[in-house]
Amino acid sequence: MAATTETIEQVKEATGTYKYGFVTDIESDKAPKGLNEDIVRFISARKEEPEWMLEWRLKAYRRWLTMESPDWAKLDIPPIDYQDSYYYSAPKTVKKLDSLDEVDPELLATYEKLGIPLNEQKRLANVAVDAVFDSVSVATTFREELSKAGVIFCPISEAIRDYPELVQRYMGLVVPVGDNYFAALNSAVFTDGSFVYIPKGVRCPMELSTYFRINEQNTGQFERTLIIAEDEAYVSYLEGCTAPQRDENQLHAAVVELVAMTDAEIKYSTVQNWYPGDENGKGGIYNFVTKRGVCRGDRAKISWTQVETGSAITWKYPSCVLRGKDSVGEFYSVALTNNHQQADTGTKMIHIGEGSRSTIISKGISAGLSQNCYRGLVHMQPTAENARNFTQCDSLLIGDKCGAHTVPYIVSRNPSAKIEHEATTSRISEDQMFYCLQRGIGEEDAVSLIVNGFCKEVMKELPMEFVVEAQKLIGISLEGSVG
Amino acid sequence: MTALLEIRDLHASVGDKPILKGISLTINPGEVHAIMGPNGSGKSTMSYVLAGRDGYEVTGGDILMNGVSMLEMEPDERARAGMFLAFQYPVELPGVGGMSFLRAAVNARHIEAGEDEVDQLGFVKLVRGKARDLGIDDAMLKRAVNVGFSGGEKKRYEILQMALLEPTMAVLDETDSGLDVDALRIVSEGVNLLRDPGRSMLVITHYQRLLDHIVPDYVHILAGGKIRKSGSKELALEVEESGYAGIDDAA
Ligand SMILES: Nc1ncnc2c1ncn2[C@@H]1O[C@H](COP(=O)(O)OP(=O)(O)O)[C@@H](O)[C@H]1O
Ligand SMILES: [Mg+2]
Numbered sequence: 001m002a003a004t005t006e007t008i009e010q011v012k013e014a015t016g017t018y019k020y021g022f023v024t025d026i027e028s029d030k031a032p033k034g035l036n037e038d039i040v041r042f043i044s045a046r047k048e049e050p051e052w053m054l055e056w057r058l059k060a061y062r063r064w065l066t067m068e069s070p071d072w073a074k075l076d077i078p079p080i081d082y083q084d085s086y087y088y089s090a091p092k093t094v095k096k097l098d099s100l101d102e103v104d105p106e107l108l109a110t111y112e113k114l115g116i117p118l119n120e121q122k123r124l125a126n127v128a129v130d131a132v133f134d135s136v137s138v139a140t141t142f143r144e145e146l147s148k149a150g151v152i153f154c155p156i157s158e159a160i161r162d163y164p165e166l167v168q169r170y171m172g173l174v175v176p177v178g179d180n181y182f183a184a185l186n187s188a189v190f191t192d193g194s195f196v197y198i199p200k201g202v203r204c205p206m207e208l209s210t211y212f213r214i215n216e217q218n219t220g221q222f223e224r225t226l227i228i229a230e231d232e233a234y235v236s237y238l239e240g241c242t243a244p245q246r247d248e249n250q251l252h253a254a255v256v257e258l259v260a261m262t263d264a265e266i267k268y269s270t271v272q273n274w275y276p277g278d279e280n281g282k283g284g285i286y287n288f289v290t291k292r293g294v295c296r297g298d299r300a301k302i303s304w305t306q307v308e309t310g311s312a313i314t315w316k317y318p319s320c321v322l323r324g325k326d327s328v329g330e331f332y333s334v335a336l337t338n339n340h341q342q343a344d345t346g347t348k349m350i351h352i353g354e355g356s357r358s359t360i361i362s363k364g365i366s367a368g369l370s371q372n373c374y375r376g377l378v379h380m381q382p383t384a385e386n387a388r389n390f391t392q393c394d395s396l397l398i399g400d401k402c403g404a405h406t407v408p409y410i411v412s413r414n415p416s417a418k419i420e421h422e423a424t425t426s427r428i429s430e431d432q433m434f435y436c437l438q439r440g441i442g443e444e445d446a447v448s449l450i451v452n453g454f455c456k457e458v459m460k461e462l463p464m465e466f467v468v469e470a471q472k473l474i475g476i477s478l479e480g481s482v483g
Numbered sequence: 484m485t486a487l488l489e490i491r492d493l494h495a496s497v498g499d500k501p502i503l504k505g506i507s508l509t510i511n512p513g514e515v516h517a518i519m520g521p522n523g524s525g526k527s528t529m530s531y532v533l534a535g536r537d538g539y540e541v542t543g544g545d546i547l548m549n550g551v552s553m554l555e556m557e558p559d560e561r562a563r564a565g566m567f568l569a570f571q572y573p574v575e576l577p578g579v580g581g582m583s584f585l586r587a588a589v590n591a592r593h594i595e596a597g598e599d600e601v602d603q604l605g606f607v608k609l610v611r612g613k614a615r616d617l618g619i620d621d622a623m624l625k626r627a628v629n630v631g632f633s634g635g636e637k638k639r640y641e642i643l644q645m646a647l648l649e650p651t652m653a654v655l656d657e658t659d660s661g662l663d664v665d666a667l668r669i670v671s672e673g674v675n676l677l678r679d680p681g682r683s684m685l686v687i688t689h690y691q692r693l694l695d696h697i698v699p700d701y702v703h704i705l706a707g708g709k710i711r712k713s714g715s716k717e718l719a720l721e722v723e724e725s726g727y728a729g730i731d732d733a734a
Contacts, residue, residue, distance in 0.1 A: 439648065440591040455578070456578035
C-alpha cells in the first residue's frame with residue numbers, strides 16, 4: 001500500500017485538494033460517482049501506476065472532453081449521463097453461496113440448457129469454488145505453464161508495472177487515445193483487462209480465455225486488452241462466455257488491440273451474451289467496443305470471430321490493418337438480435353500491403369422488434385497491389401417487425417485490387433419449418449437448427465470446445481421469437 | 484381391433500378453396516394402402532392434412548390415430564405420435580448437418596418419452612448401418628440436409644429417416660417420382676424392409692409401376708377430392724390400362 005499512498009500524496013500535491021474529498025476513503029471499494037480528472041488520477045493511483053500511465057490517461061481524458069459521441073450508426077442510443085456512473089470499484093469477493101440450491105432457478109435452467117458443466121455453473125453463479133472479481137481480471141491458474149513457454153498472460157494492470165517497456169511501446173499504437181469517443185473514454189478510465197505477449201517462434205500451448213463480467217450495478221466497465229504476437233508466434237484467445245450476464249443498464253466500452261508481426265497469427269474469438277434487456281426493451285447493457293488489429297509483418301494473419309447475442313445496443317467493428325505483404329485479415333460474425341435489441345456491427349479491412357487478403361463473412365439474424373445492421377469498410381490503399389477481399393453478408397429475418405440492414409463501404413485506390421461482395425436477405429420458410437416439425441422436432445428446436453445452419457460458416461471458426469455451447473446459445477436467444 | 488388410422492368424411496380447404504370433399508378410409512395395423520390419382524386430385528393435400536400442416540384447414544370430418552382424434556395436435560406432436568410423411572419434394576436445410584438433424588428428430592422422441600438422449604457414437608453407427616442399405620454413403624450423411632442432393636438421393640434420404648424414426652403410420656408421397664429403375668428398386672426394398680405388423684403405410688403414387696415393387700393390400704383411386712373407387716391391387720393395373728379418364732364418370 002506504500003506505493004498507493006505515495007501516489008496519492010503526489011496526486012494531492014498536483015491537484016491541491018480533492019474536490020470530492022474521497023481521498024480519506026482510499027480503502028473504500030469505490031470512487032464516488034462521476035467523471036473528472038481527479039477520478040482519472042484516483043484510478044491510476046489505486047492501481048499503483050507509473051507516472052507515464054497517468055499522463056497517458058489524462059491526455060485521453062482531455063481528448064475525450066473535446067469529442068462527441070458518434071451518431072452515424074443505425075442506432076437509437078438514449079443520452080448517457082457520464083456523471084451518473086462509478087468508474088472504479090475495487091476487486092472484492094462477493095459473498096459466496098453455499099450451494100446451487102441458493103441460486104435463482106431460472107438462471108440455473110439457462111445454464112442447464114447451455115450444457116454448462118456443474119463446476120462451471122457454480123463458478124458462474126458464485127457458489128463457493130473460486131473468487132469472483134468485479135473489474136479486475138480473474139487471476140489465471142495457467143500462468144506457470146504459460147511462463148514456461150515464455151508466454152506472458154496477465155492483467156494489464158500488472159503488465160503496466162512489470163513490463164512497462166512493452167506496454168509503452170504498443171498500447172495505443174493500434175487504437176490511439178483519440179481514435180473515437182468510446183476509445184478515448186476507455187483510455188482515460190480503463191480498470192483492467194488482459195495483456196498477452198507471445199515471443200518469437202512460440203506457439204501458445206493453450207487457448208487463452210477470460211471471462212469478463214459485470215457484477216456491480218452502475219459500474220461502467222472499461223476493459224483494455226493488448227495482445228502482441230512476435231515473429232512466427234501463434235495465439236488463440238477467447239473472450240466472453242455463453243452464460244447470460246444479467247444487470248441493469250450499463251455502459252461497456254472495451255478496447256482490444258492486436259499486433260501481429262511477421263508470420264505471426266492471432267485468432268481472437270468472442271462470445272458475447274451481456275444482458276439484452278427484457279422483452280419490453282427495459283434495461284440491458286450498452287456494448288460500445290473498439291477492436292482492431294494490425295498485421296505489421298509480412299504474411300501475418302489476424303482472424304476475428306464473434307458470436308454476438310447479448311446487449312441492448314451493440315456498436316462494434318473488429319478491424320484489421322493489413323500492412324504486411326501478403327498479410328491476411330478475417331472477420332467471421334454472427335450477430336443475433338431479438339425483442340428490442342439493436343446491433344450495428346461489422347468490420348474494417350484496411351489493405352496497405354501488397355498481396356494482402358481479407359475475408360468477411362457476416363451472418364445477421366433479426367427477430368422480434370430488433371434492428372440489426374452490418375456496416376463494413378473495405379479500403380484498398382494505393383500500395384495494396386493485387387490485394388483481394390471477399391465479403392459475404394447474409395441476413396435472416398424472423399417475423400415481420402424487425403429490420404436487417406447492410407451498409408458496405410468500398411474504397412479502392414489500386415486498380416489491381418479485387419473486391420467481391422455478396423449479400424442475401426432471407427426468411428425461415430414455412431416449408432423448412434414444416435419439414436422439421438414433421439420429423440417431430442419442436443418449433444423452437446426447429447428454429448434453432450435452421451438458424452444454426454445459417455450461421456454454420458461462422459460457428460465452425462470458433463474454438464471446438466465452444467461450438468456446442470454457442471449453438472445452444474443461438475437457440476436460447478431466439479426463444480419466444482416464433483409462434 | 485382399433486384401426487391404426489381412420490379418416491372419417493374428411494373435408495379440407497386450402498385458403499378458401501375446398502380440395503378434399505369427403506374422404507373416408509380405414510387402415511388397420513400392418514396394412515399397406517395405395518392412393519392413386521391424376522395430378523391435382525388432392526393426393527399431396529391429403530398427406531399434408533394428415534400431417535397437420537399450417538394452412539390446410541379441416542372443415543369437416545375427423546382423423547383418428549389408434550382411436551384418438553389428431554385434429555387438435557400440432558404437426559410435431561403428430562410426428563412423435565407415429566405419423567411420418569415422406570415428402571414428394573423434400574426441403575433443403577442449408578448448413579444443417581444431416582447427423583444433427585437426424586439426432587434432433589430422434590432425441591425429440593426420447594425426451595418426450597422421458598428417456599436419455601441418444602448416445603452420439605452409437606447413433607452414428609446406427610445411422611450408417613441403415614444408410615448403407617439404402618446406398619447412402621458417409622459423404623452424403625455429412626452434407627447439409629437435402630442440399631444439392633439429386634432427386635433420387637432426396638427420396639432415399641426420406642426413407643432413411645423413416646427407418647430411423649420407426650413410425651406407426653407412414654405416408655409416402657410419390658416416392659417413385661424422379662427415380663430411375665435402379666433407384667426405384669433400392670427405395671422399394673428399403674420400404675419393404677420396414678413392412679411390419681405394427682406399421683401401416685399409405686403409398687401415394689401417380690403410376691402403377693411403384694406398386695409392382697411395394698405391393699399394396701388395397702388400392703384407392705382419388706379424383707376431384709374424393710375416393711372414387713377402392714379395390715385390391717388389381718385395381719391399379721386396371722387404371723394403368725384405361726387411365727384415370729373413366730374414373731370421374733364412375734362416381
Ligand atoms: N398451397 C396451395 N394453395 C392453393 N391451392 C393449392 C395449394 N396446394 C394445392 N392446391 C390445389 O389443390 C389441388 C390438389 O393439389 P395436390 O394435393 O398437390 O394434388 P396432387 O398431389 O394429387 O397432384 C390442386 O388443384 C392444387 O392446385
Ligand atoms: Mg402431389
